Amino acid sequence: MNVLEMKDIHKSFGPLEVLKGIDLEVKKGEVVGIIGPSGGGKSTLLRCATTLEHIDKGEIKIAGETLVSTSRSGLTQYTDKKKVQEIRSKFGLVFQNFNLFPHFSVRRNITESLIHVHKKSKEEANAVCDQLLKKLDMLEKADAYPCNLSGGQQQRVSIARALALNPDILFFDEPTSALDPELTAGVLKVIRELAEEKMTMVIVTHEMAFARDVADKLVFMDGGVIVEQGSDIISNPKQERTKEFLAGYG
Amino acid sequence: MAELASTLSQLASGLRFTLGIFFLTLLFSIPLGLIVARGRMSKNKIVAGIVRIYISIMRGTPLMLQLLLVYFGPYYIFSVKLADLDVGPFKYRFVATIIGFSLNYAAYFAEIFRGGIQSMPVGQYEAAQILGFSKMQTFFRIILPQVIKRVLPSVTNEVITLVKDTSLAQVLAVAEMFTMAKNLASSQVSVMPFIAAGVFYYVMNGVIEIIMNHVEKSMRYYS
Ligand SMILES: Nc1ncnc2c1ncn2[C@@H]1O[C@H](COP(=O)(O)OP(=O)(O)OP(=O)(O)O)[C@@H](O)[C@H]1O
Ligand SMILES: [Mg+2]
Numbered sequence: 461m462n463v464l465e466m467k468d469i470h471k472s473f474g475p476l477e478v479l480k481g482i483d484l485e486v487k488k489g490e491v492v493g494i495i496g497p498s499g500g501g502k503s504t505l506l507r508c509a510t511t512l513e514h515i516d517k518g519e520i521k522i523a524g525e526t527l528v529s530t531s532r533s534g535l536t537q538y539t540d541k542k543k544v545q546e547i548r549s550k551f552g553l554v555f556q557n558f559n560l561f562p563h564f565s566v567r568r569n570i571t572e573s574l575i576h577v578h579k580k581s582k583e584e585a586n587a588v589c590d591q592l593l594k595k596l597d598m599l600e601k602a603d604a605y606p607c608n609l610s611g612g613q614q615q616r617v618s619i620a621r622a623l624a625l626n627p628d629i630l631f632f633d634e635p636t637s638a639l640d641p642e643l644t645a646g647v648l649k650v651i652r653e654l655a656e657e658k659m660t661m662v663i664v665t666h667e668m669a670f671a672r673d674v675a676d677k678l679v680f681m682d683g684g685v686i687v688e689q690g691s692d693i694i695s696n697p698k699q700e701r702t703k704e705f706l707a708g709y710g
Numbered sequence: 711m712a713e714l715a716s717t718l719s720q721l722a723s724g725l726r727f728t729l730g731i732f733f734l735t736l737l738f739s740i741p742l743g744l745i746v747a748r749g750r751m752s753k754n755k756i757v758a759g760i761v762r763i764y765i766s767i768m769r770g771t772p773l774m775l776q777l778l779l780v781y782f783g784p785y786y787i788f789s790v791k792l793a794d795l796d797v798g799p800f801k802y803r804f805v806a807t808i809i810g811f812s813l814n815y816a817a818y819f820a821e822i823f824r825g826g827i828q829s830m831p832v833g834q835y836e837a838a839q840i841l842g843f844s845k846m847q848t849f850f851r852i853i854l855p856q857v858i859k860r861v862l863p864s865v866t867n868e869v870i871t872l873v874k875d876t877s878l879a880q881v882l883a884v885a886e887m888f889t890m891a892k893n894l895a896s897s898q899v900s901v902m903p904f905i906a907a908g909v910f911y912y913v914m915n916g917v918i919e920i921i922m923n924h925v926e927k928s929m930r931y932y933s
Contacts, residue, residue: 512839549842606932
């Protein structure tokens with residue numbers, strides 16, 4: 461079963477066409493790694509999948525629900541607000557710069573949506589929070605504020621915040637790019653563990669070794685199109701553009 | 711000595727009005743300022759335009775003039791008897807003072823709030839949206855608490871100015887502290903009442919600074 465289906469996605473910012481017909485399918489339990497040069501449209505693709513940007517044309521289905529589609533006559537239409545809100549509860553997004561809520565403690569960052577959006581009791585929410593923090597080795601930081609955590613710890617909290625809502629699919633946009641090199645390992649380890657638990661994930665990353673290890677499928681994006689995809693395009697690229705890009709990573 | 715005691719007691723009776731103007735203005739102008747800020751940032755160009763003109767008039771003309779207009783406007787423009795405009799035990803001159811101050815301070819607060827809201831990183835809105843928060847929840851739970859921290863120093867400045875501005879109510883002959891001081895000074899032929907009133911204002915602002923410092927400190931748990 462496909463948790464994410466994106467068909468012929470087009471997206472422009474003014475005159476600049478950033479996505480030029482992207483097709484992407486992600487099966488349940490699959491980990492998809494997206495790589496490619498800067499400006500290739502990777503973030504834009506994730507932002508379209510997560511409703512932060514509206515597409516101009518194409519179709520997006522998440523967990524079987526149609527978020528947006530383009531009719532035969534060329535009219536692109538999003539589903540109604542209520543349905544969009546419902547679809548939003550089916551995915552999570554981990555940002556490059558975390559975007560934690562600075563005025564909330566770690567615990568409240570994780571439980572706020574559970575309590576006030578998903579109407580869970582405080583006890584239930586706290587139980588979910590404790591379990592996640594324990595798993596991410598952050599339990600002793602439950603009452604800390606984001607500004608007192610290292611970047612790596614903040615990113616782990618933001619992963620916990622996304623996981624708390626029990627999403628069907630989790631998107632990551634360069635989860636380690638804002639971190640000091642010595643802090644990336646902890647975050648990558650968490651993502652690896654999630655992959656072992658068969659969490660469905662789409663990960664944009666510049667960490668080639670990590671991408672090769674963790675991803676079931678790799679997608680190389682450049683100039684708004686998918687140039688090449690497959691399970692071993694990093695060790696065995698077929699396209700010239702992919703080879704050229706990978707050469708830059710030694 | 712007896713004169714001083716009577717001066718102080720009369721000033722103290724004026725202080726009731728001064729405090730009344732002060733607290734009622736804050737009570738009305740802060741929420742109104744939030745709404746005005748919202749209007750100023752509206753995507754609707756007409757709404758944003760009207761609000762913009764409102765703010766520029768409020769900030770670009772003397773508060774004293776605005777008070778006079780609010781007070782005499784109903785009579786000269788609509789021929790309403792001012793006595794008919796009393797609200798319960800409050801004379802219209804006091805009501806007009808509160809309306810004038812609230813409209814004026816709302817404009818200043820609105821600009822402060824707008825600056826604070828616009829300084830918030832877009833990532834906060836995006837994270838909230840992904841987590842399913844409604845627009846209202848996002849504003850009141852995520853954005854506003856952080857905006858309050860950011861604008862607190864500017865708000866403190868306005869509040870301190872307001873304490874001093876209450877003396878402008880004298881143009882509508884509201885019996886606030888400055889009006890009393892002026893009357894006492896001329897009847898006693900002495901500057902003592904002015905000095906005593908000055909001390910009152912100064913102490914009031916001292917208290918405000920202590921309180922606001924406290925509030926700012928209480929928000930220092932995050933950055
Ligand atoms: N909101 C926006 N308005 C205008 N142009 C934008 C906007 N967002 C992205 N772009 C442009 O779209 C193109 C693709 O950007 P995108 O961020 O998706 O690339 P990316 O593959 O994520 O790059 P990077 O590896 O640097 O993160 C770039 O040319 C960028 O300048
Ligand atoms: Mg990007």
